[in-house]
Amino acid sequence: MTALHIAIIGYGTAGQTAALLLARDGHRVEVFERAAELGPVGAGFLLQPTGLQVLWELGLLESALAHGRRVHRLHGETPCGRAVMDMRYAGLGGNLFGLGMQRGALFTLLADAWPDARHVHRGHTITALDDDTRRMRDQHGRWHGPFDLVIAADGAGSQLRGATRQVRGEAVYPWGALWCLVPADDWAWQDELRQRYVAARKMIGMLPVGTRPGDDTPRLSFFWSLPVGEFDDWHARGLSPWREEIAQLWPDAHERLACITDTAQLARAVYRDVSVRQWHRDRLVLLGDAAHAMSPQLGQGVNMALMDALALRDALRTHTEVPLALQAYQQQRQAHVGVYQFWSRWLTPIFQSDRDMIARARDIAFLPMGRLPGGRGHMLRVLSGTQHGFLGKLPLKPEFLAALGKAEPVALDAARADGAR
Template sequence: MSSPRTIAIVGYGTAGQALAVLLSRDNHTVHVFERAAAPGPVGAGFLLQPSGLDVLWQMDLLPQVLAHGAPVRRLYGDTPCGRTVMEMGYASLDPRLHGIGMQRGALFSLLAQAWPQPQQLHADTCIVDVDAEQGRLRDAQGRWHGPYDLVIAADGSASTLRTHVQGTRLDREYPWGALWCLLPCEDWAYPDQLRQRYVAARKMIGLLPVGTRPGDAVPRLSFFWSLPRDQFARWESDGLARWRDEIATLWPQAHARLDSITVGTQLARAGYRDAVMARWSRERLVLAGDAAHAMSPQLGQGVNMALMDALALRDALRAHPQRDAALQAYAAQRRAHVAIYHFWSRWLTPLFQSDRDTAARARDLLLKPLGDLPGGRGHMLRVLSGTQRGWLGKLGLSPGFIDAMAAHGEANTRA
């Protein structure tokens, strides 16, 4: 293991939290800077894939995650007329594996509880500048912090520090976003499935079981509604009644879940970016999470990628005493995995969030048959589960993790 370092992390999202836990456990002195005055989860829920769950197993957090999350064994999408567009089950990948739907608040709480140095979280501190050579940070009040041996920019898809690496190939905002909220699960008919409904590529509704969170034992669903970003204001002015009537027409079962939504402010608004970096580090500054590789949410990999970044950076610092060698090894490993997801998320987005009706019709006709072809289903499942590496490679999962998932499944079966 390398000598202890002083490390600054900018951002207390999933990447920042996981890094704080892992690096503190390796006896590094870690300081986290977060712009929010009261740090907390942003968004409703997400799908943890085997790739991300493997990291949480290595962090000794898998039992807590499984206790709160909801097993997701099938992904299904159709049109209002009943045409199946997507149908995939994890059992076709490995009968011992499945995804876990989880509330952002649950994972945030578990990671916060696992960090042994919470007193070194500097909340309400917006970092606006980095001296990459000296490892110093300047906040919005003009105060300088540091120097640090290493500065990790984990400040999200809209990162203000990304440009300091001086390697931006692409950084653009997607025109489409989404509205999100949590709903009581109650008697939802698909407690182990991600269900989506599509109207061409112009409208998309989704419901994902996300389990419970500490302090709230009510199982919930994460609901999302796709919407162009420039139509958020119009959606608000049109009022909830009109929107609910539209959902009742498109998907009556989803409409029945919305009784608890009475005002528009109960739905959070989300936007997305596409960012590709030619390099992930410069001097003492390195990128992690969405700051390094923001992408469309179509493949649902954001949280999983953030967890994998944190573990890879921890491992690189362990393996390479020299900082530059460690950062190069980290970037090489993660970019080899991320590249295929950037590619597919960029090409899939117009099929699910756009005005391209012809592309959507082709999707409705071809996506499921392509997935039924020899090799097609396996490739799609590896991409969705986060275990695809390059065009032909596979990302190996820890045998101990697979055994833990199998044991959990057997225990649930006996129960």
């Protein structure tokens, strides 16, 4: 394999993983990150078996399991306690589970695995590419390159996506979210993602996300669904009315938020729906959210970023010509990504919208559908990231499943575990 000079724009999960994988293969990698200081963006996320398999390939599975919190169940309900969704990984077999993680934990694990920080150019916003896609211009007008390959991993709001000349559509979702991390303390559901819904207008969630390097306090990732246009009004009203509302909707969650004393402690998240016909042009290729940003309803963003980076590495190993490798990369990933884009577009109005009739239908039908033999299996595959196309199943490697089965789970307090069930 010929060693390439590769530029990676963005040092989020997709960029970090690509840098690590490609550097290990002997390529000369340079990363351009717009932030002046490197660090994670966001609170927590749920790693699915597909994402865990990539960490296993990287040799980071054991470290991830040591910091993350195993999640065996996803449960959603109305404020009165009526179940809307109840999905358990046990139905997939193979001892599979999700892993709640803090973004800071994954960021540190990936950064420590590729410690050559001198190759990360901080404070560099790449604003344009030369027509041949080999040279890049930063915000100061300076040109960088030429490179053999330019990887745009600059997220859902990518400034370089348009350089493919293949963007079909890009739109900001009207609903966003507020996020923060809070201490888990005596939270009763230490191995479950718990959500509460008020029609589709309000959604509260609590996800156990474990610890991160340098901080042994187990935490929960809290999120509150909110229309993007109401962010500023929410901030102006202050915490008191918001706290009162949470106390009425979910007293247990309200108790965990005692440490929140300022609206600035909650980060704002805005989501995009992006459709790109072709993820590459000449020597440019899109990775992660830059290629296929979608609603967070299925929680696949981090998992997709990890899988994209691994697929690109494999394609470059197989094809000596870069354009052929980029074509193979998209072909390998597109069927998997496509079905999740489809379902995220359909599910978003069911969970984040002002369409009350749709939400009522969801509350009545969603749980029974998940108990039907065919519907249950399909929902579980979509949940775990193992749906491939509309009818296929993405296989997991037997060696990975064996490693997952041998990994020792972190012991839960017996009373908490009993109470969660």
